[in-house]
Amino acid sequence: MNELAPDERRTRLEELAPELVAELEAEAAAESEERTLSDLPNVEAYEQVRMRLAPNPNGPWHLGHARMPAVIGTYKERYDGWMLCRFDDTDPETKRPDLDAYDAILDAVEYLGFEADEVLRASDRLETYYDHARELIELGGAYTCDLPAAEFSELKNAGEPSPNREKPPEETMAEFEAMVDGEYGAGEMVLRVKTDIEHKNPALRDWVAFRMVDTPHPREEASEYRCWPLLDFQSAIDDQLTGITQIVRGIDLQDSAKRQRFLYDYFDWVYPEVMHWGKVQVDAYDVKMSTSRIAELIEAGELDGWDDPRAPTIASVRRRGIRGEALTEAMIELGTSTSDVDLAMSTLYAKNRELVDDEADRYFLVRDGVERTIIGGPETATPPRHPNHEEQGTREIPVGPGVLIEGEDLPGHGERVWLKGLGCVRHTRDAFEFTGEDIEVVREGEVDVVHWVPTEENVPVTLRTPEGDVEGLAEPGFVDADVDEVVQFERIGYARVDEHGEDGSVAYFAHP
RNA sequence: GCUCGCUUGGUGUAGCCCGGCCAAUCAUAUCGGCCUUUCGAGCCGAUGACGGGGGUUCAAAUCCCCCAGCGAGCACCA
Numbered sequence: 001m002n003e004l005a006p007d008e009r010r011t012r013l014e015e016l017a018p019e020l021v022a023e024l025e026a027e028a029a030a031e032s033e034e035r036t037l038s039d040l041p042n043v044e045a046y047e048q049v050r051m052r053l054a055p056n057p058n059g060p061w062h063l064g065h066a067r068m069p070a071v072i073g074t075y076k077e078r079y080d081g082w083m084l085c086r087f088d089d090t091d092p093e094t095k096r097p098d099l100d101a102y103d104a105i106l107d108a109v110e111y112l113g114f115e116a117d118e119v120l121r122a123s124d125r126l127e128t129y130y131d132h133a134r135e136l137i138e139l140g141g142a143y144t145c146d147l148p149a150a151e152f153s154e155l156k157n158a159g160e161p162s163p164n165r166e167k168p169p170e171e172t173m174a175e176f177e178a179m180v181d182g183e184y185g186a187g188e189m190v191l192r193v194k195t196d197i198e199h200k201n202p203a204l205r206d207w208v209a210f211r212m213v214d215t216p217h218p219r220e221e222a223s224e225y226r227c228w229p230l231l232d233f234q235s236a237i238d239d240q241l242t243g244i245t246q247i248v249r250g251i252d253l254q255d256s257a258k259r260q261r262f263l264y265d266y267f268d269w270v271y272p273e274v275m276h277w278g279k280v281q282v283d284a285y286d287v288k289m290s291t292s293r294i295a296e297l298i299e300a301g302e303l304d305g306w307d308d309p310r311a312p313t314i315a316s317v318r319r320r321g322i323r324g325e326a327l328t329e330a331m332i333e334l335g336t337s338t339s340d341v342d343l344a345m346s347t348l349y350a351k352n353r354e355l356v357d358d359e360a361d362r363y364f365l366v367r368d369g370v371e372r373t374i375i376g377g378p379e380t381a382t383p384p385r386h387p388n389h390e391e392q393g394t395r396e397i398p399v400g401p402g403v404l405i406e407g408e409d410l411p412g413h414g415e416r417v418w419l420k421g422l423g424c425v426r427h428t429r430d431a432f433e434f435t436g437e438d439i440e441v442v443r444e445g446e447v448d449v450v451h452w453v454p455t456e457e458n459v460p461v462t463l464r465t466p467e468g469d470v471e472g473l474a475e476p477g478f479v480d481a482d483v484d485e486v487v488q489f490e491r492i493g494y495a496r497v498d499e500h501g502e503d504g505s506v507a508y509f510a511h512p
Numbered sequence: 513g514c515u516c517g518c519u520u521g522g523u524g525u526a527g528c529c530c531g532g533c534c535a536a537u538c539a540u541a542u543c544g545g546c547c548u549u550u551c552g553a554g555c556c557g558a559u560g561a562c563g564g565g566g567g568u569u570c571a572a573a574u575c576c577c578c579c580a581g582c583g584a585g586c587a588c589c590a
Contacts, residue, residue, distance in 0.1 A: 036525080036526090036538090038526095054590090055590095056589085056590045058589095088590065089590095090589095091589055091590065094587095094589045094590085148588095149588055152588095153586085153587085156586085157513090157514080187588065188588095200515070201516070201585080201586075202514055202515065202586045203514090203515065203516080203585045203586040204585095204586085205586085207587095211588035212588075213588085228588095230589080230590085231589075231590050235590090250584090250590095251517070251518085251583070251585095252583095252584060252590085253584095253590085254516065254517065254585070255515085255584085255586080256585095258516085276584095278517095278518075278583070279584095283523080330524090333524060333525065333540090334524060334525080335524080335525060335526090337518080338518055338583090338584095339517085339519065340518085340582080340583065341523090341524065341525095343523085344522090344523045344540065344541075346523085346540065346541065347524070347539075347541085349540095350539085351540095353553085357552070357553060358553090360552090362550080362552090383549080384549095386553095387548075387549085387550080387553080388548095388552090388554080419549090420549055420550075421549070422549090423549090439549060442548095442549060443548090443549090449549050449550070450550090451550075488550085489550095490551095490552080491550045491551055491552085492550090492551085493551090493552085494552085
């Protein structure tokens with residue numbers, strides 16, 4: 001049996017035990033669907049899988065952010081769970097929220113194919129955080145500290161406590177209320193969680209839970225608050241209150257869980273399961289994938305906006321006609337390993353091509369065209385809309401007195417070229433002379449097939465690509481391609497029709 | 513400096529927890545072939561990886577130790 005080829009072995013097995021084959025196939029199918037992401041830890045322990053997206057709305061999303069909804073949303077579907085989108089907008093200053101980003105992010109989540117069951121903004125929940133801080137103070141788990149940051153850092157690194165550490169809870173409580181009332185300025189007072197000042201990992205020692213911020217929050221509803229929680233406190237409280245069971249977050253937050261466990265111990269709560277993943281980087285972009293960097297370039301006018309095709313953002317690939325589903329799939333395939341990963345754009349493109357190809361009508365677009373008079377031949381060309389789908393019909397291109405083809409495609413004098421959908425021509429005396437030859441000449445490899453447009457009635461097109469804008473001329477019928485539709489410019493690649501204007505059309509290049 | 517983590521082909525990933533079925537999965541990429549009036553799609557094929565060194569074991573990608581490389585935290589950012 002082992003000497004047989006796999007195919008033969010299978011055939012034999014089918015004869016001998018058909019039920020076994022079916023079983024193997026079912027297993028394989030289940031694996032290909034499910035095994036792209038590893039199982040969530042300890043799912044059995046909870047009634048329902050409850051997860052959260054916790055974006056900082058300090059700007060619209062770049063491509064790396066897609067991983068969060070892609071993975072968490074996929075888990076939600078797999079386990080029939082629940083998903084929260086919680087905006088962790090507790091820093092009105094350094095990572096100041098961008099008021100447009102809240103909706104842009106929810107929109108991006110939807111584009112990726114998911115929807116949050118609930119949406120919360122941390123900046124709406126300050127009173128809740130204050131209440132828990134008060135409770136923590138009563139439990140003796142926190143103290144107010146007026147040491148300058150640098151001074152505390154020095155003590156902490158030496159494993160020495162702040163002189164404020166043993167302050168009575170009443171005093172801490174009074175000072176914390178003064179913080180809440182805005183009686184201190186930035187840097188004058190913080191509330192620290194009492195952990196273990198001699199903990200071998202210095203990152204965990206007596207971390208800050210609340211600090212003063214002078215800058216008002218951009219959301220009007222939150223603009224009066226001056227005493228703001230830091231991520232570790234806010235997120236810990238919210239995860240507990242919203243019943244989060246599994247957390248997936250970046251490796252930069254790998255110590256967060258360890259810090260937050262001190263809090264959970266004070267409150268006698270059970271910490272959720274945690275997974276960490278590394279950074280995602282994307283090849284093929286000149287622009288660094290960073291919210292603040294992209295914002296700067298837009299501000300400076302070097303990018304047209306978040307959806308500029310040169311920007312590594314979700315809005316950009318969306319405008320280029322890449323489906324959210326393709327991005328989600330690509331992100332899922334990256335898995336959740338803790339090492340940094342590179343997303344090859346070619347993988348994303350391959351996924352998208354698979355999704356859009358069947359419906360992408362074909363058009364000719366000539367960049368850098370050279371004009372030639374045409375001698376003889378039919379008056380109209382009728383290439384198919386889609387070579388694999390005859391039922392989608394053909395398109396009509398009037399030939400007229402001459403055609404344009406790309407400079408690179410121009411054959412030498414006396415040489416022939418096949419104008420796709422039209423026929424074979426010979427390049428003679430700066431004209432194309434129709435030869436009437438059969439397609440056989442192409443099949444035998446003698447003649448190359450090229451795309452072309454008529455010199456008259458063509459449509460000027462600006463093709464916006466990640467490498468910059470390219471001007472070209474499309475066949476007349478291109479004006480009928482619907483805006484938002486993804487088409488294929490033959491021999492160039494897929495593009496999304498963006499607009500048809502008076503002076504021409506605009507398309508965004510997706511990928512080859 | 514202290515602490516934590518990671519390292520499978522060009523890229524990503526599976527396998528590692530519970531050692532043997534792993535001469536290592538799948539995808540993408542590249543190259544080649546078939547088909548084709550596309551440099552697209554489809555089909556077929558090829559290329560290509562367990563960071564290094566020790567150890568345990570009949571047997572190690574998988575367990576242990578050391579080294580190297582990479583990343584992260586030690587912020588009154590998230």
